[in-house]
Amino acid sequence: xxxxxxxxxxxxxxxxxxxxxxxxxxxxxxxxxxxxxxxxxxxxxxxxxxxxxxxxxxxxxxxxxxxxxxxxxxxxxxxxxxxxxxxxxxxxxxxxxxxxxxxxxxxxxxxxxxxxxxxxxxxxxxxxxxxxxxxxxxxxxxxxxxxxxxxxxxxxxxxxxxxxxxxxxxxxxxxxxxxxxxxxxxxxxxxxxxxxxxxxxxxxxxxxxxxxxxxxxxxxxxxxxxxxxxxxxxxxxxxxxxxxxxxxxxxxxxxxxxxxxxxxxxxxxxxxxxxxxxxxxxxxxxxxxxxxxxxxxxxxxxxxxxxxxxxxxxxxxxxxxxxxxxxxxxxxxxxxxxxxxxxxxxxxxxxxxxxxxxxxxxxxxxxxxxxxxxxxxxxxxxxxxxxxxxxxxxxxxxxxxxxxxxxxxxxxxxxxxxxxxxxxxxxxxxxxxxxxxxxxxxxxxxxxxxxxxxxxxxxxxxxxxxxxxxxxxxxxxxxxxxxxxxxxxxxxxxxxxxxxxxxxxx
Amino acid sequence: xxxxxxxxxxxxxxxxxxxxxxxxxxxxxxxxxxxxxxxxxxxxxxxxxxxxxxxxxxxxxxxxxxxxxxxxxxxxxxxxxxxxxxxxxxxxxxxxxxxxxxxxxxxxxxxxxxxxxxxxxxxxxxxxxxxxxxxxxxxxxxxxxxxxxxxxxxxxxxxxxxxxxxxxxxxxxxxxxxxxxxxxxxxxxxxxxxxxxxxxxxxxxxxxxxxxxxxxxxxxxxxxxxxxxxxxxxxxxxxxxxxxxxxxxx
Numbered sequence: 001x002x003x004x005x006x007x008x009x010x011x012x013x014x015x016x017x018x019x020x021x022x023x024x025x026x027x028x029x030x031x032x033x034x035x036x037x038x039x040x041x042x043x044x045x046x047x048x049x050x051x052x053x054x055x056x057x058x059x060x061x062x063x064x065x066x067x068x069x070x071x072x073x074x075x076x077x078x079x080x081x082x083x084x085x086x087x088x089x090x091x092x093x094x095x096x097x098x099x100x101x102x103x104x105x106x107x108x109x110x111x112x113x114x115x116x117x118x119x120x121x122x123x124x125x126x127x128x129x130x131x132x133x134x135x136x137x138x139x140x141x142x143x144x145x146x147x148x149x150x151x152x153x154x155x156x157x158x159x160x161x162x163x164x165x166x167x168x169x170x171x172x173x174x175x176x177x178x179x180x181x182x183x184x185x186x187x188x189x190x191x192x193x194x195x196x197x198x199x200x201x202x203x204x205x206x207x208x209x210x211x212x213x214x215x216x217x218x219x220x221x222x223x224x225x226x227x228x229x230x231x232x233x234x235x236x237x238x239x240x241x242x243x244x245x246x247x248x249x250x251x252x253x254x255x256x257x258x259x260x261x262x263x264x265x266x267x268x269x270x271x272x273x274x275x276x277x278x279x280x281x282x283x284x285x286x287x288x289x290x291x292x293x294x295x296x297x298x299x300x301x302x303x304x305x306x307x308x309x310x311x312x313x314x315x316x317x318x319x320x321x322x323x324x325x326x327x328x329x330x331x332x333x334x335x336x337x338x339x340x341x342x343x344x345x346x347x348x349x350x351x352x353x354x355x356x357x358x359x360x361x362x363x364x365x366x367x368x369x370x371x372x373x374x375x376x377x378x379x380x381x382x383x384x385x386x387x388x389x390x391x392x393x394x395x396x397x398x399x400x401x402x403x404x405x406x407x408x409x410x411x412x413x414x415x416x417x418x419x420x421x422x423x424x425x426x427x428x429x430x431x432x433x434x435x436x437x438x439x440x441x442x443x444x445x446x447x448x449x450x451x452x453x454x455x456x457x458x459x460x461x462x463x464x465x466x467x468x469x470x471x472x473x474x475x476x477x478x479x480x481x482x483x484x485x486x487x488x489x490x491x492x493x494x495x496x497x498x499x500x501x502x503x504x505x506x
Numbered sequence: 507x508x509x510x511x512x513x514x515x516x517x518x519x520x521x522x523x524x525x526x527x528x529x530x531x532x533x534x535x536x537x538x539x540x541x542x543x544x545x546x547x548x549x550x551x552x553x554x555x556x557x558x559x560x561x562x563x564x565x566x567x568x569x570x571x572x573x574x575x576x577x578x579x580x581x582x583x584x585x586x587x588x589x590x591x592x593x594x595x596x597x598x599x600x601x602x603x604x605x606x607x608x609x610x611x612x613x614x615x616x617x618x619x620x621x622x623x624x625x626x627x628x629x630x631x632x633x634x635x636x637x638x639x640x641x642x643x644x645x646x647x648x649x650x651x652x653x654x655x656x657x658x659x660x661x662x663x664x665x666x667x668x669x670x671x672x673x674x675x676x677x678x679x680x681x682x683x684x685x686x687x688x689x690x691x692x693x694x695x696x697x698x699x700x701x702x703x704x705x706x707x708x709x710x711x712x713x714x715x716x717x718x719x720x721x722x723x724x725x726x727x728x729x730x731x732x733x734x735x736x737x738x739x740x741x742x743x744x745x746x747x748x749x750x751x752x753x754x755x756x
Binding site: 292293294295296297298300301302304305308309312313371372373374375376377378379380381382 | 586
C-alpha cells in the first residue's frame with residue numbers, strides 16, 4: 001500500500017492565502033478609506049497623463065522605451081523588497097519548522113511560501129500602476145493590461161534573486177544578523193534605484209546630455225528594425241505577443257526550477273535558525289562593559305533605557321537617513337539656483353522632512369516596539385505619564401539634531417533657521433502623535449509582532465512629510481501659500497486622531 | 507485586624523464570554539498559594555487584574571489593603587508580576603535590565619546595587635551580567651526576569667507558570683527562592699499545570715474553573731472536601747474540574 005501523497009500545492013496555497021487574508025483584515029477602516037482616497041486621486045493623475053500623451057502623440061518606440069525604463073526601475077525596487085521578504089520566508093514565521101516536519105515535499109512548501117512572498121512583493125506595485133492602467137484600458141487601450149503580467153513576472157524573478165541573496169547573507173552573517181543585513185542591502189538597492197531614476201536632476205548637464213543622446217540613438221536603431229533585449233519588458237507591457245510570452249513563461253520556469261534547486265538550502269537554514277540559535281548567533285557583550293552602578297529616578301531610568309535601545313538599533317536611524325536620500329533631488333535643484341534664499345528654503349524643508357521621518361521612526365520604535373509591555377504596565381507610574389516620558393525620550397534626540405542643523409541654516413538666513421526650528425518641532429510632534437495613536441502593543445503570544453497596516457501608515461507619513469516640508473519651503477520663501485500644505489498636514493492628523501480614547505489599563 | 511495579602515471580592519471580567527465570573531479569593535500574608543485550573547479557567551486573567559494589567563468589569567481587588575482600582579500606583583509598588591513568557595529587552599544586559607527596574611520602582615541605588623549583586627550571584631547570572639540578553643536561553647531569561655522581580659522586594663509576588671521550560675536545576679533554584687521569600691514574610695501566588703509542584707510547594711491550593719473558585723484549602727482539606735482521603739492532587743483536581751458548575755448566588 002502506497003503512502004498518501006500529502007497536501008497538494010493548491011492546498012498549501014489556500015492555507016497561505018488564508019494567513020494573508022487575516023493580515024489584510026487587520027488594516028483599520030480609517031486607513032483603508034484614506035488608501036481608497038489616494039487611489040481615486042491617482043486615477044485623476046492617470047487621466048491627466050493620458051490627456052498629455054494624447055496631446056504630445058509619442059511614437060510607439062518612445063512608449064515602449066519609457067515602459068522598459070519604468071519596468072527596470074520597478075525591478076530594482078522589487079529586488080529590495082523581495083530580499084527582506086525572502087529573509088522573512090526563511091526565518092520570519094515560526095511555522096516553517098512545523099511544515100517541514102509534515103509529510104510534504106520540501107520544494108512544495110518552499111514554492112508556496114515563495115509564491116506568497118512574490119505576491120506580497122508585487123502587490124504594492126500593482127496597486128501603484130493600477131490607476132494608470134485602469135485609465136488607459138477605459139480609454140480602449142487594452143494592450144496595457146500587459147503591465148500587470150510583466151509586474152508579476154518581475155516579482156517571480158526578483159523573489160528568486162532575493163532568495164539567493166538571502167542565502168548568501170545567511171551564510172555570511174548568520175541567522176540573527178541576516179534580517180538586519182537584508183534590510184540594509186534592500187534599502188541601499190531601493191535608494192540606488194531612486195537616485196538612478198533622478199539622474200536627470202542629479203547629473204551634471206554635460207553627462208546628462210550625452211546619456212540622452214545615447215538613448216535617442218538606441219531609439220533610432222529600434223525604429224530602423226532593431227529589437228534590443230532591454231526593451232522587451234516595455235514591449236511585453238504593451239502586450240506584444242512574443243515578448244509577453246517569453247517573459248511570462250520564462251519567469252515561471254525560472255521560478256519553478258530555482259525553487260526546486262534551492263529548497264533544500266532554504267530548509268536547512270530555516271531549521272538551523274529555529275533549532276540552534278545559540279550556535280549560530282553568539283551572545284554579544286555590551287560595549288559599555290557595565291559595572292553595578294545604580295542611580296535613582298524613574299525619568300532617568302526610562303530615558304536611559306529608551307536611548308540605549310534606540311542606539312543599539314541603528315537600523316531605525318539608517319532607514320531614516322536612506323529615506324532622506326529621496327529628498328536629495330529637490331535640494332540639488334534648489335542649490336543649483338542662483339537665489340541663496342531658494343537654497344536655504346530647500347535645506348530648511350529637507351531638515352523638517354528628515355525631522356518628521358526620524359521622529360516617526362524613533363517614536364514608533366519606542367511606543368510600539370516595547371519588548372516588555374507587561375513589565376512597564378505593571379510599574380508604579382501612570383500610563384499617561386509613562387507614554388509621555390517615552391515619547392519625550394524618542395523626540396529629544398530629534399530636536400537636538402534639528403537645533404544643530406538650524407544653527408548651520410542660521411548662517412545663511414536666521415529667518416530660515418527660525419522656521420526650521422518651529423516647523424521641525426511641529427513635524428516631530430505630529431509624528432509623535434501618529435506613533436501614540438497607532439501604537440501596536442504586541443500580543444503576548446506574538447513575540448515577533450506582525451506588521452499590520454504599517455505600509456498604509458508609511459504612506460500617510462510620507463504625505464505629512466511632504467506637507468510640513470513643503471510648508472517650510474514656502475514659508476522661508478515668504479509665500480503666503482505656506483499655510484495650504486501645513487493645513488493639509490494638520491487636516492490629515494485630525495482625520496487620524498482617535499474619536500474615542502481607548503481606556504488604558506491602570 | 508491583619509489585612510490579607512490579597513482580597514478579591516465578586517471579581518468579574520468578560521471578553522467574548524465571562525472569563526472571571528464573580529470570583530472571591532483571599533490569600534493570607536506569608537503564604538504560598540497555588541492557583542490551579544484547566545486551560546481557559548480564568549487564572550491568568552485574574553492575576554493580570556491583580557497586577558493592574560487589566561481593568562475588571564466588576565468586583566474589587568485589594569492588595570495589602572490597597573484598592574487596586576482606586577490607587578493603582580500604590581498597589582503596583584507592592585506587587586511583582588511575572589508573566590508566563592519571560593519578556594526581556596534583548597539589547598540590554600541583565601545589569602542594565604536591573605538598573606531599569608530599580609529606577610522604575612524607585613529602589614534606592616545602594617540597596618539596588620547590593621541586591622543586584624546578590625541576585626545575579628545566586629541565580630548564576632553573574633558571569634553573563636554584561637552580555638546582551640538576545641542570546642539567552644529560556645531558563646536564563648526566566649532567571650533574569652525573576653531577579654528583576656526580587657530586586658524590588660515585593661510584598662506580593664505573582665508568578666504565572668514560573669517553572670515552564672526550566673531545567674531541573676533552575677526549577678529547583680526558583681522553588682528554593684520562592685520558599686525563602688515566603689519564609690521572609692512575603693506572599694507568593696503562582697499558577698501551574700504541574701500538579702506535583704503545587705502538591706509539594708503550596709501552603710494552600712485554590713482550584714478555579716469557569717472563572718469561579720470551586721475548591722480551596724490545604725491538600726488535606728481538599729481531600730476532606732472531596733471525601734477522598736487517600737487521593738493524589740491529580741485525582742482530586744480532575745474530580746473537581748469535571749463536576750458541574752453551580753450558578754453563582756444572585
